[in-house]
Amino acid sequence: MNMTVYVPMDSGAASLGAHELAQAIASEAARRGIALELKRNGSRGMYWLEPMIEVETPAGRVAYGPVRREDVPGLFDAGFLNGGCHALALGPTESIDYLKRQSRLTLQRVGVVDALSITDYLAQGGFAGLRRAVRMSPAEIVAEVTESGLRGRGGAAFPTGIKWNTVLNTTADQKYIACNADEGDSGTFSDRMLMEGDPFCLIEGMTIAGLAVGATRGFIYLRSEYPDAHRVLLAAIETARETGYLGADILGAGKAFDIEVRLGAGAYICGEETAMLESLEGKRGIVRAKPPLPAIEGLFGKPTVINNVISLASVPIILAMGAAYYRDYGVGRSRGTLPFQLAGNLKRPGLVELAFGTTLRELLYDFGGGSASGRPIRAVQVGGPLGAYVPESQFDVALDYEAYAAMGAMIGHGGLVAFDDTVDMAHMARYAMEFCAEESCGKCTPCRIGSTRGVEVIDRLMAGEARGKQLALLNSLCDTMERGSMCAMGGMTPYPVRSALKHFPEDFGIDATQAA
Numbered sequence: 001m002n003m004t005v006y007v008p009m010d011s012g013a014a015s016l017g018a019h020e021l022a023q024a025i026a027s028e029a030a031r032r033g034i035a036l037e038l039k040r041n042g043s044r045g046m047y048w049l050e051p052m053i054e055v056e057t058p059a060g061r062v063a064y065g066p067v068r069r070e071d072v073p074g075l076f077d078a079g080f081l082n083g084g085c086h087a088l089a090l091g092p093t094e095s096i097d098y099l100k101r102q103s104r105l106t107l108q109r110v111g112v113v114d115a116l117s118i119t120d121y122l123a124q125g126g127f128a129g130l131r132r133a134v135r136m137s138p139a140e141i142v143a144e145v146t147e148s149g150l151r152g153r154g155g156a157a158f159p160t161g162i163k164w165n166t167v168l169n170t171t172a173d174q175k176y177i178a179c180n181a182d183e184g185d186s187g188t189f190s191d192r193m194l195m196e197g198d199p200f201c202l203i204e205g206m207t208i209a210g211l212a213v214g215a216t217r218g219f220i221y222l223r224s225e226y227p228d229a230h231r232v233l234l235a236a237i238e239t240a241r242e243t244g245y246l247g248a249d250i251l252g253a254g255k256a257f258d259i260e261v262r263l264g265a266g267a268y269i270c271g272e273e274t275a276m277l278e279s280l281e282g283k284r285g286i287v288r289a290k291p292p293l294p295a296i297e298g299l300f301g302k303p304t305v306i307n308n309v310i311s312l313a314s315v316p317i318i319l320a321m322g323a324a325y326y327r328d329y330g331v332g333r334s335r336g337t338l339p340f341q342l343a344g345n346l347k348r349p350g351l352v353e354l355a356f357g358t359t360l361r362e363l364l365y366d367f368g369g370g371s372a373s374g375r376p377i378r379a380v381q382v383g384g385p386l387g388a389y390v391p392e393s394q395f396d397v398a399l400d401y402e403a404y405a406a407m408g409a410m411i412g413h414g415g416l417v418a419f420d421d422t423v424d425m426a427h428m429a430r431y432a433m434e435f436c437a438e439e440s441c442g443k444c445t446p447c448r449i450g451s452t453r454g455v456e457v458i459d460r461l462m463a464g465e466a467r468g469k470q471l472a473l474l475n476s477l478c479d480t481m482e483r484g485s486m487c488a489m490g491g492m493t494p495y496p497v498r499s500a501l502k503h504f505p506e507d508f509g510i511d512a513t514q515a516a
């Protein structure tokens, strides 16, 4: 039997030399006359260990990392193919603390399987959810997803089942499933990891969504910055078609569903659902007024389910294991798990899938290992560029949608960007306004003009010019943006600004009473 070595194909690992490493392992094996099967898996999400390779041993998979090309001969000498001792040995993969302590539901197969092997996918429980779904009525599928408590993982946390029910209850000659794979938030990469590491899971989730609402066509709106995900998705869709998991007759059940991938053009606003629809239709990505909701009049004017990659990829396990299994994870109205993405100034950046209810402190220190610089972590921006800056005093608040909303923050897509105590929060607040000015679609005045004026006011505040007056102006500007903007781009830009002012007033040259 051939020895099996896993080398990640994930673009994060590839940027650290994984492809060259795979070649080096193959040629070293050939040189030594060893028959080897090289499998290209996704990343397990422990980026400080990438490229992390694994070998299949009778006792399970054993990991080594981070491995460079020049380590390869030494690894062979040390008998790594049998799990031999070496300075880079990390032990049995599943026993690595960072991985062992997670609850991997949605990303359970990422890093485990060869992303393009449908055999691997099936061997790891793939398509069990779809097999169940084809035997259910659309209303039963929607009920299962509603009962699971799944809420949108793309930002707004809207209950997925309710959204699906609206589309189910429409009558139309054509309905669509639109998967939002724009992943524009800072510090986020779980959509990419899922698409590159387990594309069949997204295909399965979208197909179940199609069966649930009566949609026969699905679109994946993928950011153009993800060429690897693009390649993997196209190949996986082709395989799914050839094997009857997509097409005119899914699993012989007489139901049709197919998927097309469309590339975005690189604007943050194209992640907003209605701007995404415009872009999918080939137009400039400008936000549409709501109502009508996309669930009623969406893509090409037809009822459309718009869901994030992780929302859709969470559906197969819900169908396979039942709503209660998924709902049993989490707290309050935040059910199930979220892949938190640890980025910024951290020793061990990566992906950590955990049930809601965990805390920033646990993620930053137990998983992230504290700051990479060794200095105290002062602020964490949670939920992308429109997310609040959370100070150390709030690191113990449970990560739960309602608890975060109560403190004026949001979990969003679960991206965490950590900053140490050298950060200047006035600059970060200025940057939020600048980002909005740059990325605004321009449709409404509070966002288009307000963000430009916001940069100017913060500049004057930072220069110490009539601070009281500038502060009053900034607060009033934030009120206008919050209340008068058509979408969350302008409506939420005040979040990072206000949180910076509230928790770090000293960086603006003011005291806490002035900031309140």
Ligand SMILES: Cc1cc2nc3c(=O)[nH]c(=O)nc-3n(C[C@H](O)[C@H](O)[C@H](O)COP(=O)(O)O)c2cc1C
Pocket: 151, 152, 153, 154, 155, 156, 157, 158, 180, 181, 182, 183, 184, 185, 268, 269, 270, 271, 272, 273, 274, 306, 307, 308, 309, 311, 312, 487, 488, 489
């Ligand atoms: C400015 C802006 C950018 C957004 N970017 C994304 C994105 O990149 N990916 C995403 O899934 N949702 C994004 N959203 C949220 C979507 O509008 C929408 O709520 C989401 O795709 C719905 O899917 P879900 O219910 O599964 O979360 C963005 C929203 C706004 C206002």
Ligand code: SF4
Pocket: 269, 287, 439, 440, 441, 442, 443, 444, 445, 447, 448, 485, 486, 487, 488, 489, 490, 491
């Ligand atoms: S808030 Fe900004 S991005 Fe949203 S519709 Fe208005 S101008 Fe466009």
